[in-house]
Amino acid sequence: MGWHATGTLRTAAVDVARVRRDTPASERLIHFNNAGASLMPNAVADAVLAHLDMERCIGGYEAEAAAQPALNDFYDAFAALLNCDRREIAYVESATRAWDMAFYALPLKAGDRILTHESEYASNYLAMLQLAQRLGVGIDVVPSDGDGQIDLDALQKAISGESRVIALTHVPTHNGLVNPAAAVGRIAREHGLIYLLDACQSVGQLPLDVRGIGCHVLSGTGRKFLRGPRGTGFLYVEHSLLQMLDPPFIDLHAARALPAAGFELRGDARRFESWESYVAGRVGLRAAVRYVLELGVESVSNRAVALAATLRDRLGAEPGVTVHDRGATRSGIVTLTLADEEPTVTAARLRAAGANVSVTVPDAAPLDPHLRQLGAALRASVHYYNTDDEIDRFVGLLVGG
Numbered sequence: 001m002g003w004h005a006t007g008t009l010r011t012a013a014v015d016v017a018r019v020r021r022d023t024p025a026s027e028r029l030i031h032f033n034n035a036g037a038s039l040m041p042n043a044v045a046d047a048v049l050a051h052l053d054m055e056r057c058i059g060g061y062e063a064e065a066a067a068q069p070a071l072n073d074f075y076d077a078f079a080a081l082l083n084c085d086r087r088e089i090a091y092v093e094s095a096t097r098a099w100d101m102a103f104y105a106l107p108l109k110a111g112d113r114i115l116t117h118e119s120e121y122a123s124n125y126l127a128m129l130q131l132a133q134r135l136g137v138g139i140d141v142v143p144s145d146g147d148g149q150i151d152l153d154a155l156q157k158a159i160s161g162e163s164r165v166i167a168l169t170h171v172p173t174h175n176g177l178v179n180p181a182a183a184v185g186r187i188a189r190e191h192g193l194i195y196l197l198d199a200c201q202s203v204g205q206l207p208l209d210v211r212g213i214g215c216h217v218l219s220g221t222g223r224k225f226l227r228g229p230r231g232t233g234f235l236y237v238e239h240s241l242l243q244m245l246d247p248p249f250i251d252l253h254a255a256r257a258l259p260a261a262g263f264e265l266r267g268d269a270r271r272f273e274s275w276e277s278y279v280a281g282r283v284g285l286r287a288a289v290r291y292v293l294e295l296g297v298e299s300v301s302n303r304a305v306a307l308a309a310t311l312r313d314r315l316g317a318e319p320g321v322t323v324h325d326r327g328a329t330r331s332g333i334v335t336l337t338l339a340d341e342e343p344t345v346t347a348a349r350l351r352a353a354g355a356n357v358s359v360t361v362p363d364a365a366p367l368d369p370h371l372r373q374l375g376a377a378l379r380a381s382v383h384y385y386n387t388d389d390e391i392d393r394f395v396g397l398l399v400g401g
Ligand SMILES: *Cc1c(COP(=O)(O)O)cnc(C)c1O
Pocket: 093, 094, 095, 096, 097, 121, 169, 171, 172, 173, 198, 200, 201, 220, 221, 222, 233
């Protein structure tokens, strides 16, 4: 196994042959849609299927009881991944619902202001618009710096006595840039603002340390770079913030009715969970987190980011191809357009040839003026199990068709 230095850390290289063996479809497909839904490694798919089979054979409640060790480890696995306490983690069925559970629980009132950035994910912005209409909160959209990332000086200037919350998307859905999450965390702490970080596209492809970043809330999904099952997600809420958050709805798992008509919320982040859930999905998502922890987040991140840089270089050398990624720091997401073909047409043509990508549309990030101007773009998102050979073949299919 090869080793190479990254800063002062020495990081093991990913065993590419092994992770491709663990991902059988990688032999048949060029799957550059890891930002949409990655391919599950066998360990994940097998965990889901084994649990479903157990439900078939012994019953759903009985299967859940038998899966307790894995279900319990879900919280420890995420605590290890994010550098937090297991009591700060909740299972939620999607990143959007996870983010919503925290957002709609914030103690906001008329006149309070929320700061966000041009790259914010549409669903988060829609929730802000709803609270603007419902409560009369204000929204301040911080512009980008020359690299397309949140402008930290502009953020500082936009903070007023009414500011309460900063909501940032770490890695946007529609662009290869990475926002400076930790620098924003320092600003949030300095001004006593609650900081929500949407890590949906960064978890599983970039190292995340919630203490180092300084966010109070972090949300993510299972199916993207974490390579978990669909219909799964998670929420991190810093313990000190938890007591200030009133969940938008509760059930008998999140709270307990008291004899004198009162009720008591759970003391941990699981107050944001529902009693009923996709148990096989929880088991599968736990397996996905254990899988990436075993490979090493630094290792997978180095490889994914390097492959994306190679892909951008290769595409940049092709006449008729434009790469649209911004950002001084970049992720595994590559956005591009062809001069003479609509993105949806290209995506369908590639899929028929065995290469998966997705199409980014302005509705995904309605505050981004660049995306609005662009209209739509192809999103080719690579991960650590992809290869240089796949990049060669992909570029050939893209421009050769
Ligand atoms: C995909 C995505 C989401 C939504 O995730 P779901 O699990 O589909 O709710 C949120 N934020 C970003 C940046 C995304 O790319």
